[in-house]
Amino acid sequence: MNKVVVGLSGGVDSSVAAATLHHQGYDVIGLTLWLMKGKGQCCSEGMIDAASLCEELGxxxxxxxxxxxxxxxIIDYLVSGYESGVTPLPCSQCNKAVKFGPMLHYATEKLGVTQIATGHYARIQYDEISKRYQLLRAVDRNKDQSYFLYDLTQDILAVSVFPLGNQTKEETRRIATEFGLKTADKPDSQDLCLIEAHGSMRDFLDKYIKPTEGDIVDLDGTVLGKHTGIHHYTIGQRKGIGIAAPEPLYVVNLDPVMNRVVVGSRDNAGKSDCIVSRLNWVSISEPSTPIRAEVQIRYRTSAVEVNVIPLLNGTIKLVFDEPQFGITPGQAAVLYDGEVLLGGGIIERD
Known part of the structure; x- marks a missing residue:
């Protein structure tokens, strides 16, 4: 019988992943990572629900x-990023450094199991031509989470299973009901567990970063108002700036050295290119010549056409077919060829 360690958060997705594999005849072992210090729905309630599920399944x-x-x-990574004027993406970092890697290590070293599974909406296939494991978008594009998984290595993909990748969220709920799982009607969690635990990202950051007043300026350096900390802002932000102007103002730059928030028009917040570093090439080997691809620069944005130009230092330059709004340093730029995730990295500051 095949053994598999399933990461359980206590939500409906991971519950159905475990129940599905159990129903298929796998010898399933549930594993929950205790991540948050103090109380938080994602951990305290999640661990209870995960334990209850395992008891249900035996x-x-x-x-x-x-x-x-x-x-x-994650915590230190986020705080240092916001202090330096970037907007970090914690989920992809968490998947690689906190979840998948440690899960696999515990499974192999403590339990003697070489296969792991999660409730992520994504798919894995092996390509005989390239001899690489490829990461694919989920069938349910509205729930597709491949964007957050771009940093997974070939070693991890080789032993990972995503039981939900070929189904919709509605099908997951239906299966949970059919199995009689207590999590069948449990609400979806926030995209970011820290928000659940602290109420908002602002509240979380204010616990670690002392608000420091500075200037809000336009592109010419004219002072328009005051802010209480650049960590309260992100590039492309419109709401909450607090400056009256004839036309809507957007955050177009964060200057940690001068402690300034720079604002401008929506056109000022658009860019035709950006530099991406810390690349992880997933479904293809690192290209040595320019390629065409689609790129997703935020989880909730659509992929757009782009020219990918390799640079000498292992970074790439993305040149967009059309200028893109709100390209944000610290966020991930993830490259696709249709449903196949080619690779991704972190958008750099200018």
Whole structure:
């Protein structure tokens, strides 16, 4: 019988992933990572629901204290990013450094299991021509989470299973009901667990970063108002700037050295290119010549056509067919060829 360790958050998606594999005859072991220090729905309630699910299915349940790993790789990573004027994307970092890697290590070293599974909406296939595991978008484009998985390595993809990749969220709920799972009607969690635990990203950041007043200026440097900390702003932001103007103002730059928030028109917030570093090439090997692709620069945005130009230092330059609004340093730029995720990296500051 095939053994598999399933990451359980206590939500309906991971519950159905575990129940599906169990129904298919896998020897399933549940594993929950304790990530947050203090109370938080994503951890305290999640661990209880995960334990309850394992009891329902009659499978073992392990809890691993990963709070220090989460603190170092996510909390500290976020705080240092916002302090430096970028808007970090914690989810992809969390998947690689906190979830998949440690999950696989615990499964192999402690349990002697070489296969792991999660409730992510994405697909994996092996390409015989390139001899690489390819990461594909989920069938349900509205729930597709491949964007957050671009940093997974070939070693991890080779032993990972995504049971939900070929179904819709509605089908997941239906399966949960058919299995009689207590999580069948559980509401979806926030995209970011820190918001659930702290109420808002602003509240979370204010616990770690002392608000420091500075100027809000236009592109010419004219002072228009005051802010209480650049970590309260992100490029492309319109709401909450607090400046009256004849036309809507958007954040177009954050200057941590001068502690300034720079605002301008929507056109000022558009860019025709950007530099991307910390690349992880997933479904293809690193290109040495320019290629055409589609790129997604935010989780909730559509992919757009782009020229990908490799640079000498291992970074790439993206040249968009049309200028893009709100390209944000610290966020991920993830490259696709249709449904196949080619690779991705982090957008750099100018």
């Amino acid at each position: 499978i073992p349940h392990h809890i691993v204290d990963s709070r220090d790993v989460f603190q170092a790789n």
